[in-house]
Amino acid sequence: MSSSAPAPVPAARPDFIEVDKFSFHYGEKQAIFDIDMKIPEHQVTALIGPSGCGKSTLLRNLNRMNDLIEGVHHQGDIRIAGRSLYDPTVEVISLRKRVGMVFQKYNPFAKTIYENVIFSLRVAGRSKKSELDATVEWALRSAALWEEVKDRLHDSAFSLSGGQQQRLCIARAIANQPEILLMDEPCAALDPLATLKIEDLMLTLKEQFTIVIVTHNMEQATRCSDRTAFLYMGKLVEYGETMQIFERPAKQQTEEYISGRFS
Amino acid sequence: MSPDPPSSAFSTTGRCRKGEPWVWLTAAGLAIGIVMALGLFLLILVKGTESFWPHRIDLMEVVQGDRIEKIAGFVTQESQRKETDGTVHEEIQVFRGNKDLNGESFKYIDRAAIKATTRPESILLIERLEYGLAIVFPVALETPGGRLEASSGEFEPALEKLLEQGETARKKLLVIERKKIGAISLELEALGRAEKADSVAPDVAKARRAELQTSFDQLQAEAVAIRGKLAESSFMGTAADGTEVTYPAGNLLHVFASNRVGFVGRVGETLHRMWNFLSEDPREANTEGGVFPAIFGTVVMTLVMSLFVTPFGVIAAIYLREYAKQGIFVRMVRISVNNLAGVPSIVFGVFGLAFFVYTVGAGVDQWLFADKLPTPTYGTPGIFWASLTLALLTLPVVIVATEEALSAVPRGVREAALACGASKWQAIQRVVLPASLPGILTGVILAMARGAGEVAPLMLVGVVKLAPSLPIDDIAPFIHPERKFMHLGFHIYDLGFQSPDAEAAKPIVYATALLLILVVVSLNLTAILIRNRLKKRFAVSSF
Numbered sequence: 001m002s003s004s005a006p007a008p009v010p011a012a013r014p015d016f017i018e019v020d021k022f023s024f025h026y027g028e029k030q031a032i033f034d035i036d037m038k039i040p041e042h043q044v045t046a047l048i049g050p051s052g053c054g055k056s057t058l059l060r061n062l063n064r065m066n067d068l069i070e071g072v073h074h075q076g077d078i079r080i081a082g083r084s085l086y087d088p089t090v091e092v093i094s095l096r097k098r099v100g101m102v103f104q105k106y107n108p109f110a111k112t113i114y115e116n117v118i119f120s121l122r123v124a125g126r127s128k129k130s131e132l133d134a135t136v137e138w139a140l141r142s143a144a145l146w147e148e149v150k151d152r153l154h155d156s157a158f159s160l161s162g163g164q165q166q167r168l169c170i171a172r173a174i175a176n177q178p179e180i181l182l183m184d185e186p187c188a189a190l191d192p193l194a195t196l197k198i199e200d201l202m203l204t205l206k207e208q209f210t211i212v213i214v215t216h217n218m219e220q221a222t223r224c225s226d227r228t229a230f231l232y233m234g235k236l237v238e239y240g241e242t243m244q245i246f247e248r249p250a251k252q253q254t255e256e257y258i259s260g261r262f263s
Numbered sequence: 264m265s266p267d268p269p270s271s272a273f274s275t276t277g278r279c280r281k282g283e284p285w286v287w288l289t290a291a292g293l294a295i296g297i298v299m300a301l302g303l304f305l306l307i308l309v310k311g312t313e314s315f316w317p318h319r320i321d322l323m324e325v326v327q328g329d330r331i332e333k334i335a336g337f338v339t340q341e342s343q344r345k346e347t348d349g350t351v352h353e354e355i356q357v358f359r360g361n362k363d364l365n366g367e368s369f370k371y372i373d374r375a376a377i378k379a380t381t382r383p384e385s386i387l388l389i390e391r392l393e394y395g396l397a398i399v400f401p402v403a404l405e406t407p408g409g410r411l412e413a414s415s416g417e418f419e420p421a422l423e424k425l426l427e428q429g430e431t432a433r434k435k436l437l438v439i440e441r442k443k444i445g446a447i448s449l450e451l452e453a454l455g456r457a458e459k460a461d462s463v464a465p466d467v468a469k470a471r472r473a474e475l476q477t478s479f480d481q482l483q484a485e486a487v488a489i490r491g492k493l494a495e496s497s498f499m500g501t502a503a504d505g506t507e508v509t510y511p512a513g514n515l516l517h518v519f520a521s522n523r524v525g526f527v528g529r530v531g532e533t534l535h536r537m538w539n540f541l542s543e544d545p546r547e548a549n550t551e552g553g554v555f556p557a558i559f560g561t562v563v564m565t566l567v568m569s570l571f572v573t574p575f576g577v578i579a580a581i582y583l584r585e586y587a588k589q590g591i592f593v594r595m596v597r598i599s600v601n602n603l604a605g606v607p608s609i610v611f612g613v614f615g616l617a618f619f620v621y622t623v624g625a626g627v628d629q630w631l632f633a634d635k636l637p638t639p640t641y642g643t644p645g646i647f648w649a650s651l652t653l654a655l656l657t658l659p660v661v662i663v664a665t666e667e668a669l670s671a672v673p674r675g676v677r678e679a680a681l682a683c684g685a686s687k688w689q690a691i692q693r694v695v696l697p698a699s700l701p702g703i704l705t706g707v708i709l710a711m712a713r714g715a716g717e718v719a720p721l722m723l724v725g726v727v728k729l730a731p732s733l734p735i736d737d738i739a740p741f742i743h744p745e746r747k748f749m750h751l752g753f754h755i756y757d758l759g760f761q762s763p764d765a766e767a768a769k770p771i772v773y774a775t776a777l778l779l780i781l782v783v784v785s786l787n788l789t790a791i792l793i794r795n796r797l798k799k800r801f802a803v804s805s806f
Contacts, residue, residue, distance in 0.1 A: 100683075123684055123689045169679070
């Protein structure tokens, strides 16, 4: 598409993200208990489970977003490509540049569409006009938004519809070429049509990025994820190929949850 | 027969539905507030504009014991006076001007004592440089070219011409006396200091001094000549009681035939008076002339204050809200900041005097203006210190408003910025601050309103009754932050309560109050316009 697209990565690493005996506490309250899982590269991994099961907490630990909350602490480790996130020499900012994030509630900045997309480049101090222009086009094309907004890049981001705003947020998250894209219920605030667009998008994006998505929507998990992890009460109950989890769940709890017997 | 209509399942009638009294109560609270504010504003508006309206002049024949006194003037107030024996007198207060003849501009007259009232067409209302307004019948003009009787057709054009000549001459005098002679004395002063410091050879200094003295003498002679020309012609008239008066033409500012001019002319006269009020310097212990220096001082002081309070308040609030570890200490700081808003403003004045003027100002003098000591430059009250003192006074308003605005920025927006790899400061600077700018500006607007209306602390740190020069003018270095200044709020206090002729000053007090309100409103409107433009640019998602 554009010159700034990344070079094809050699082979997908099966243990790209390693969650290693990871526990997490909000002050006194433990939210995650001793989770072990390996997330493969260039796949969509879905985290499912009832509200409060710790799936969002786990996701937000992958870019250390939870550090912002006071009184949190953890045990165990998370590694991306073999490098610990909690290594004291790791700079959180550089980590977040490698791990993009899309939130449940679309949250574009009060800036133009153009400035929204290149925000991560601006904060990284890059300001070459040609590079910014190329990035905007590439990111918006990747987020399937280019055709809709190419004539009004300098309008306010709030002039877009909800689904467009969320895709703009995706473009913003991928503009700096992260390796991993975290999505925290990206379709929760969208209508079915916009949801479908985002799901289609995930299938193309996974060729470039490793995607981890939190979702409440079982159909969504089956439609667009390769692997699914079911969490319950902060513990990883079952983790495997999406087909296997939904068709032949090994655990009773998983079956009850996906068949809607509890939520 | 049709059955009765089914009764509604909901109760829809009843005088007092649940909760209704509370609606009325809150509405009443608002109504009382609006009535009070509007009443105050209307009073000031009516009284303030009325004072510019040229009244018709009545010539009254008043019985005074066994003789009849003629008084010309207009009624300014009517009242009833109860004697100890129970009889009630209707009394009127009449403005009759001619302070030089009567000692006072106002006279109280018992209405019953007035025998006859007429409105003679020829009577004139004359504005003078001294002694306020005069109300006289014209008799003649004495000019070098000869005497011109008031009955002649050339009288009025000649008078107009004299007034014009007087105005140009006074302007010339101002340039000569204030600017040129002022510049010479400034140079003489500097020369004296240089001599003391031995930085100039004595003979050079002597030569320069002689040069300056010659040009000073020349200017002086010029001024004397102009003054002489102004005194050449004179206006002669008679007061209502027949006293003959003679005014040098140079003392006359404006002549208005109040009883002869129609409605349009009087509207024109009103506008003329308003313009003079806005644009002129005060005269005669501030009871005459305009209030321009006070308007200028108020606006400059308020703007300089906002310039200081905004960055300090915003920076403090950012630290308190975004960086400081929320705990007992920060909570105590916050409570202290809020309490600061409740400290009596005069305390800030005392602090400003002690700290800014006597400590910082004296230090600045030692450091930068040591050659002028013992005459203080910054070690004395001035507009800069007044602005800083008011900035301190209004700081809590800006801090509280900024903190509110920062905390109103949705968490999602902050997280999005951080997730893009922004540092905390980058997130604040590029996303949080722009989004909270409208709220911050609201705080600045409130601070400006509070600061512009504050008087008490200013009396200690820089406001004066009459400032000879403006804090910004055309004499290098153009901006004089050390100068004392005039302020509309203080002007109101000074005229209303410190003036030798409080009655004469009353209309000006109303007009000044109206003006102060207008100045504050227009400063605020400007800020609101800016805020609304920013709101459009930085509107936060409505989701």
